[in-house]
Amino acid sequence: MTEGLRVALPKGRIFDEAVALLRRCGVPLPAELEASRRLVLAVPDAALTFILAKPSDVPTYVEYGVADVGLVGKDVLMEEEARDVYELLDLGISRCRIAVAAKPDWRPCPAPRVATKYPRIASAYFRERGQQVEIIKLNGSVELAPLVGLADRIVDIVSTGQTLRENGLVELETIAEVTTRLIANLVSYRMKSRAVDELCARLEAVIRRQRTEVAP
Amino acid sequence: MSRPRVFEKPLGMRDWLPDELAKRRRIEARVLRRMAAWGYREIETPTLEYDETVGKASATADDQRFTLFDRQGLSLVLRPDMTAPIARVVGSLLADVPLPLRLCYRASVFRRQRKEAGRSAEFPQIGVELVGDGSADADAEVIALAVDCLRAAEVARFSLAVGHMGFLTELLQVTVPEAVLRDELKRLLARRDFVGFRQAVGRSTLPDAAKERLLALLSLRGGVETLEEAARVAAGVGCGAALDTLRRLWDVLEAYGVAAHVVFDLTLIGHLGYYTGVLFEGYAADHGFPILHGGRYDHLMALFARPAPATGFALVLDRVWEVSALAPEPGPPTVMVVYDDAHRTEALQTARRLRDEGNVVVTCWVPDADAADRAAERAGGRVLCFVDKGPAACGPKTGREAR
Structure with missing residues (x-):
């Protein structure tokens, strides 16, 4: 039995805020974490091991139990819908939204095409609204699609809206609000319940403190 | 997909090579001996059943059942579980045999996986069904037998989480008058999405006391003290019968000497709409997926013309195989x-x-x-x-x- 908790952290967009949050919880993260290229980092004093993964893979590591818990954006959880994990806490960091955007002169058209990194979310959203659209899966720079005529709309993450503005796009509808979540493996949630509960309690305390600080 | 290559097999199917199978057979033999020692007699049912009856009665979603047609155009299904076929037998061939009936089985069940290719679609299982006894003592019997089987399979560290569908259903029924929200909350618990649950409760127009009660539900997990906490949370909303069952269950489990392996979790739902009373899941250290599922399904027998309470469990044999310390039995020279x-x-x-x-x-x-x-x-x-x-x-x- 691996003692201690294995925590999957997403590289990229969420990483810095996640590390800062964990540090505020008193988790002694090694200083070289950000700079290092290592993918597995043990912090024996805190009985923690960090696994640095691609964000969309975090739920997979957790579902299979090679990580006990993970930090991951709700956007990934929605896209990887069928993952069987506990979604324990809303960490309130890396707040953004999944939105539909298009050029300002966009008008409904008979054969709509939507470009996105989130085909499942986009497809479910339009189906629920009774619209049949062609979903085009892209792996990045989704804003490009309407500019070059690949698609008439996009579904993507929007945080400040700056990228959209710079590319002359406007936000049409919000699909979902997104924050970072703490997820747990089904078995770890039981077999390591004390460690998982303790981490939850520490995170909750910090989140609550932050909320009261932010409130006017 | 292109045409299969000669080494390939259908997705989710696996081969068992002699050494692996020898270990599995040893586990099976030991577990079946325990089941026999508790009075459970082994039964075998066909691999193919009618989808209309056994398939629909199972807890497996439509898109996860392997179906095919017979010559008359009737839908057949590769059995998605063993509970429904056994219910069929108990309601027909064994209709005149007085209850309670104790039956056990060793069989593969088949479920299409929605996600990636590497996932199993054939699951070798060993399990029991106890039909015709609705008491907490029957619930405890199958849990204690499950513990006995995991020990016989030499699973080193394991734990069982026990919940009660009746508790949850009644608490939600009384607390949340609106059916749409109630179903939404149940669905969120079944998906183990506590964040979504809290948000749905927060957004609702329920009175504060109701909201507090629902949020408190999420922390009803732990040892026997959980039941006192649950009684406090559910004060004034019924749930008395369910809590009485769980208290009695605990006493019986203590008498069996297996209570140390059991924790309560009143958020546990299992397959949505399948279990009706006490339900449980088993976990082993160092294996990411549950190794055992079980619970009470008092509505099922009625679908096979013999209404009766029933409970049981199934070990997921390939997962038990992974965590079992047993080695293949050394054969003769x-x-x-x-x-x-x-x-x-x-x-x-x-x-x-x-x-x-x-x-x-x-x-x-x-x-x-x-x-x-x-x-x-x-x-x-x-x-x-x-x-x-x-x-x-x-x-x-x-x-x-x-x-």
Whole structure:
């Protein structure tokens, strides 16, 4: 039995805020974490091991139990819908939204095409609204699609809206609000319940403190 | 997908090679012996059933069942679980046998996986069904038997989480008058999405006391003290019968001496809309997925014309196999009998005698003494040579025996 908790952290967009949050919880993260290229980092004093993964893979590591818990954006959880994990806490960091955007002169058209990194979310959203659209899966720079005529709309993450503005796009509808979540493996949630509960309690305390600080 | 290559098998299917299977068979034998010792008799049912009856009655979603058509165009299903087929048998062939009935099985069940290719679609299972006893003592019996089976399978560290569908249903029924929200909350619990649950409660127009009660539900997990906490949370909203069952269940589990393996979790739902009372899941250290599912399904027997309470569990055998400390049973020593045409009868009769005495004997025909030499060289263990001019390898120095 691996003692201690294995925590999957997403590289990229969420990483810095996640590390800062964990540090505020008193988790002694090694200083070289950000700079290092290592993918597995043990912090024996805190009985923690960090696994640095691609964000969309975090739920997979957790579902299979090679990580006990993970930090991951709700956007990934929605896209990887069928993952069987506990979604324990809303960490309130890396707040953004999944939105539909298009050029300002966009008008409904008979054969709509939507470009996105989130085909499942986009497809479910339009189906629920009774619209049949062609979903085009892209792996990045989704804003490009309407500019070059690949698609008439996009579904993507929007945080400040700056990228959209710079590319002359406007936000049409919000699909979902997104924050970072703490997820747990089904078995770890039981077999390591004390460690998982303790981490939850520490995170909750910090989140609550932050909320009261932010409130006017 | 393009045409299959010769080494490929359908997605989710696996082969069991001799060493792996030997370990699995050993687990099965030990577990079945425990089940037999508790009075459960083994039953076998067909691999194919009618989808309309057994398929629909199972807890498996439409898109996860393997279906095909028979010649009349009726839908058949590769059995997605063993509970529904056994309910069918208990309601028909065994209709006149008085309840309670204790049955056990070892069989593969089949479910299409929605996600990636590597996931299993065939699950070897061992399980029991206890039909016709609705008491908390029956709930405790199958849990205690599950513990006994996991011990027999030499699973080192395991834990069972126990919930109660009745508690949850009643608490939600009284607390949340609106059916749409109630179903939404149940669905979120089944998906283990506590964040979504909290948000749905927060967004709702329920009174504060109701919101507090629903949020408190999420922390109802732990030892026997959880039941007192649950009684406090559910004060004034019923749930008394469910809590009485769980208290009694705990007492019986203590009497069985297995309570140390059990924790309560009143958020547990399992397959949505399937279990009706006490339900449980089993976990082993170092395995990411549950190794056991079980619970009470009092509505199912009525679908097979014999309404009766029932409970049971199934071990997910390939997962138990991964965490079991058992090794394949060492077999009896293997003897190789090498013979040529001139000594065939003598050799084969010796082989037969040795087999009757409990040895494993393989025979090897050779055309001449040189070939006998090579055969003896390749064989690992004891070699008996029935060949003219016995080969050099068959001497006392090599530990092999010449005729």
